[in-house]
Amino acid sequence: MNIFRLVGNHGKVTRVLLSALLLALPLPAMAVLGDNAASVLTDQTRMKGTLRSVDNRTYVMHEITSATGTVVREFVSPAGVVFGVAWEGQFPPDLQQLLGPYYQQAQRAEQGATPEQQPRRRGAPVVVETPGLVMHETGHMRSFHGQAYIPRLVPHGVQVSEIH
Amino acid sequence: MTGRSGWFLPVQKFVWWVAPLLAVCMAGCGGSEYRFPGHKPKPEVTGVTAVCSPATIQPNQTSQCTGTVVGQGSFNPAVSWSASAGQISTAGLFTAPSLPTSVTITATSQWDPTQSGTFTITVGNSTTSNVAPIVVDAGPAPQTFITANVAFVTVTVCVPGTTTCQNIDHVQVDTGSSGLRLLSSASGGELGIALPNEPGSSGNPLLECALFGSGYTWGNVAQADITVAGEVASAAPVQVIIPSTSSPSVPTSCSSQTTQPNMGDSVQAMGANGILGVGLFQQDCGPACTTANRTIPAVYYVCRSIGCSPTYVTLAQEVTNPVILFATDNNGVLITLPAVPNGGALNPNGSLIFGIGTQSNNGLGSATVYTVPDSGTNAGDITTTFSGTSYPASFIDSGSNGIFFLDTGTTGIPQCTPPNDSWYCPTRSPDNLSAVNQGVNGNHGTVNFAVEDAITLFSGGNTAFSTLAGPMTGSFDWGLTFFFGRNMFTAIENMDTPGGPGPYYAY
Numbered sequence: 269m270n271i272f273r274l275v276g277n278h279g280k281v282t283r284v285l286l287s288a289l290l291l292a293l294p295l296p297a298m299a300v301l302g303d304n305a306a307s308v309l310t311d312q313t314r315m316k317g318t319l320r321s322v323d324n325r326t327y328v329m330h331e332i333t334s335a336t337g338t339v340v341r342e343f344v345s346p347a348g349v350v351f352g353v354a355w356e357g358q359f360p361p362d363l364q365q366l367l368g369p370y371y372q373q374a375q376r377a378e379q380g381a382t383p384e385q386q387p388r389r390r391g392a393p394v395v396v397e398t399p400g401l402v403m404h405e406t407g408h409m410r411s412f413h414g415q416a417y418i419p420r421l422v423p424h425g426v427q428v429s430e431i432h
Numbered sequence: 433m434t435g436r437s438g439w440f441l442p443v444q445k446f447v448w449w450v451a452p453l454l455a456v457c458m459a460g461c462g463g464s465e466y467r468f469p470g471h472k473p474k475p476e477v478t479g480v481t482a483v484c485s486p487a488t489i490q491p492n493q494t495s496q497c498t499g500t501v502v503g504q505g506s507f508n509p510a511v512s513w514s515a516s517a518g519q520i521s522t523a524g525l526f527t528a529p530s531l532p533t534s535v536t537i538t539a540t541s542q543w544d545p546t547q548s549g550t551f552t553i554t555v556g557n558s559t560t561s562n563v564a565p566i567v568v569d570a571g572p573a574p575q576t577f578i579t580a581n582v583a584f585v586t587v588t589v590c591v592p593g594t595t596t597c598q599n600i601d602h603v604q605v606d607t608g609s610s611g612l613r614l615l616s617s618a619s620g621g622e623l624g625i626a627l628p629n630e631p632g633s634s635g636n637p638l639l640e641c642a643l644f645g646s647g648y649t650w651g652n653v654a655q656a657d658i659t660v661a662g663e664v665a666s667a668a669p670v671q672v673i674i675p676s677t678s679s680p681s682v683p684t685s686c687s688s689q690t691t692q693p694n695m696g697d698s699v700q701a702m703g704a705n706g707i708l709g710v711g712l713f714q715q716d717c718g719p720a721c722t723t724a725n726r727t728i729p730a731v732y733y734v735c736r737s738i739g740c741s742p743t744y745v746t747l748a749q750e751v752t753n754p755v756i757l758f759a760t761d762n763n764g765v766l767i768t769l770p771a772v773p774n775g776g777a778l779n780p781n782g783s784l785i786f787g788i789g790t791q792s793n794n795g796l797g798s799a800t801v802y803t804v805p806d807s808g809t810n811a812g813d814i815t816t817t818f819s820g821t822s823y824p825a826s827f828i829d830s831g832s833n834g835i836f837f838l839d840t841g842t843t844g845i846p847q848c849t850p851p852n853d854s855w856y857c858p859t860r861s862p863d864n865l866s867a868v869n870q871g872v873n874g875n876h877g878t879v880n881f882a883v884e885d886a887i888t889l890f891s892g893g894n895t896a897f898s899t900l901a902g903p904m905t906g907s908f909d910w911g912l913t914f915f916f917g918r919n920m921f922t923a924i925e926n927m928d929t930p931g932g933p934g935p936y937y938a939y
Binding site: 316334335336337339356357358359360361362363364365367371374375378379386387388389390391392393394395396397403404405406407408409410411412413415429432 | 579604606642646685688689692703709713718725726729730731812831832836852853854890902907
């Protein structure tokens, strides 16, 4: 198994990652999930974090540890697309940035979840399970975890339980 | 008498002026008190006595001790103090430990450290009324929404140091968070008295974005004297929650940490008039919001006319678990709720009891202690094993209204028909299951639990359910469903209890 360890500043990582993933696309302003792998670097800059990457052949996982200790993992398919993200730490990451347009999609799915006549889940973990997006947010003060992925983008042979 | 006069005369003189002295001394002198002018007796300490008042006190209370050194001659009468438990100052002021025990106080003569005296102080049970009634009912008026499995208590808040007070009912008991948070009247809540704001830098208001598993609250950090049962937390930092329509508006850095809405937008959004966080931690954020963190997290904000920006705070400024501010019974809580049969129950009553092992009503008894990490990725978590797989990010939380665990793929339990697919609807109802919980200390125990069809449960009109459950991929959230029929202890980090220091759960 090849394991790339890339820890360093933005400029050095840019060159190595781009060459490794053969990308020539411009950096997007925001968003990671569903986007191309270059957006991972945008996250690293925004989170002021350190980047570590692991290549397990069916996907590449980039792990960013932010300055506040939050760990974000971004799963990139062989096609160079981020098909899943996961996070853990005392503070969640900026989910609007991490999920991009899927953030609003998740909100819409949650709002439609319970009609007024049934008790709603209270204090409970968030579960979104739609064909276009699966997302879970759980935890309590001091410890939050979550994951989100786009089912149709998950590479063949990858277990979704690996997205954590 | 005739005879030689050479030696006789000095002796005669000696006898003549010593004799009266001897006569005086015979009356009541000890050998060493025989005094010659110009000669002083060797100072000597013969004993030390120690007395403390009161002799029986409650945990964390004080008693003043006095040491008396007995002896002769001139000597320094000072004593040094020591205590077998608790603390004693150099002036003899003893502060009891937080748990009932018998304490030996020792006063040692500084002049002669071989001499000492002791006194026994009895630290008895706390005598403060420590029981607050819990009701698991339909929630705060007006009833425009349906509630299940939310444990409510009434708290009293006062402007600190005054009698300007208000009782707030239907405050949710939450062992998954720390701190008291009340909905402002702007949010539709009951709070009608003006609690003073805790000042931020340069006197600008300090606001907080508090994250929960199910959303966030935004509002001022204020101060209140909190009374629950007979326990009082003076000048406690609390959160006064405001809605999204109020000013200052919610910063994006706050709301973007979750996809869930602002819990402070209405009583319905929160499902209660407030949250009483009596969980594992002393403050809601802890060291991560102080200068110990090299970056300022998006939790506490100083708000000026130009807007709000994240700021460091001190631990003392953070919204605090009120329990640690009580004078006694301050090391944790015990929640007791009656067993609830399959099908549920209507408005069962239970108790929120303060303190662990501080009174006759809050001893651990046969409960097993499950310690949890104090920090790190799985802070506050236990490991739950189900069907051979372990889930290390599991937790116990009275603020969750069900047992949320795994998913249909893992358990085989179908979810209810959408849009109620956030609950389980087992084909065979009740579905009897078993899991094992384990703490960091290695203590483990089997939990037998049942899941019933949620839609059927809700149709019965009950408010409390011991079989209500739903999915949560990857872990177990043992919510209030798990509390019925148990004595559930939550011990606060670094507070001493008969089961060792917190943080831990015990049941």
